[in-house]
Amino acid sequence: MGDGQCSINVPFQEAFERPGGVVSGQVGAARKEGFCCTAKILKIGRRLIYGTVECVDSGGRLLTYSTVTYIRAEK
Secondary structure, rough: OOOOOOEEEEOHHHHEEOOOOOOOOHHHOOOOOOOEEEEEEEOOOOOOOEEEEEEEEEOEEEEEEEEEEEEEEOO
């Protein structure tokens, strides 16, 4: 974890597999291997928070890349 970002290493689990041996859609082409996902905040505005998330396999090959937008709850 760091300022505005965090990473999580996810070991392979058979429970993640879908038909065809590919893990669930959020992590794309990982097959019977662990992966690492890193989320980064790009901008925190008054109402919206923008960020990116990428998942890579153990060799650093990009599996997925996503952009995210969250609405900040009013206090």
